[in-house]
Amino acid sequence: MAIVLGPNRYGKAEVRLVRLTRTSTTEHELCDLDVSVSLSGDLADTHLRGDNAKVLPTDTMRAVVYAFAQDEPLPAIEEFGLRLARHFVAAHAPIDTARVRLVEHPWLRIPAGDGPHPHAWIRGSGARYAGVLHGPAGSEVCSGIQDVTVLKSAGSEFHGFLTDRYTTLAPTRDRILSTSIEARWRRPRTCTGPTDWDASFRTARDTLLRTFAETHSLSLQQTLYAMGEAVLAEQAELAEVRLTLPNRHHYPVDLSAYGQENAGEVYEATDRPYGLIEGSVRRDDAPEASAELPWE
The missing domain is CATH 3.10.270.10 (Urate Oxidase;)
Known part of the structure; x- marks a missing residue:
């Protein structure tokens, strides 16, 4: 009876990203995310022979998350996840499927004398979730709390x-x-x-x-x-x-x-x-x- 490699994937888990959008000198918007990326595809060589020629380092995945967050104001987390997933599949031929998980932690503006403070927050309860899959069959998204x-x-x-x-x-x-x-x-x-x-x-x-x-x-x-x-x-x-x-x-x-x-x-x-x-x-x-x- 033969022993073979089964389904596998690898990635960078829980990249901590805080994106600050400075809409004015004092008025800011805050987005606090955990982002996890997981890739799969033609990766048997690294498992079977230790050949890493088709392996994108997980440190590069972390860098892509930060770089994409800087390109423009951060969109909804579902859209951000789709952009990341499509990038990894399009940019690296051995990769055919990307999975991205995003958890957005809420921050509420601290009340001030004349309304919500423009750049001070208190962390709220609950979290927003997005799960993105992009592969040969296209893209699929789930959202949640x-x-x-x-x-x-x-x-x-x-x-x-x-x-x-x-x-x-x-x-x-x-x-x-x-x-x-x-x-x-x-x-x-x-x-x-x-x-x-x-x-x-x-x-x-x-x-x-x-x-x-x-x-x-x-x-x-x-x-x-x-x-x-x-x-x-x-x-x-x-x-x-x-x-x-x-x-x-x-x-x-x-x-x-x-x-x-x-x-x-x-x-x-x-x-x-x-x-x-x-x-x-x-x-x-x-x-x-x-x-x-x-x-x-």
Whole structure:
């Protein structure tokens, strides 16, 4: 039985990039990114014989990220990722496929006496994500959010579930529901033409948050589906939404040992173990995503 080289790729992970756009002497714009590049193609020689003639150093990948950030004001991270991916494939013949992952960390302007400060920020919560794949079949992009922690103190139930002799969880018709949203949405490769990535991102993010808040939840699974369905209903060009929702449990504390009654006001918040709800919502006529698309 022969031993052969399987699928492989290599790259530079988590290049830290801060891009400052000086719109005036005092008014600045800030973009804070982690950028990861991964390349694949005709690279068997380096694995099998240690021949690096077709290997682009990962240090060069890092340099390209910084150089492309300087060329012009930084576009939406999806567009920036597409430019990087297309460059690596076009510039180096042994490379046929490039994957780029981008995470944008939010910074909020610090309030000043007469409005937001023009060049001082405080780091916000949550992050914007983009995953780009460019190869022989063309380009494919997914966008998303991650580490967006949300909570609703009413409008959530959980009952009627399967039980066995190990079940101790009591059913409830009133509970705190909290999760940290990781969501991804994608366009099919057949979707061509210019895209307003920023507007699409804002719409999807706002739809996810609004649906979480407004859906009367009988389970986090039901909420997941409602969130994905709402995003697809509002943006016809999107093909699929994938969601990962860890259940950030909040348990009422039993105060009876202290002679007190807890009327749903005091809770213990636990970070582990936690329920993990994952799922996708897609159009039934949409083409499948490429297996190489970097969802994470």
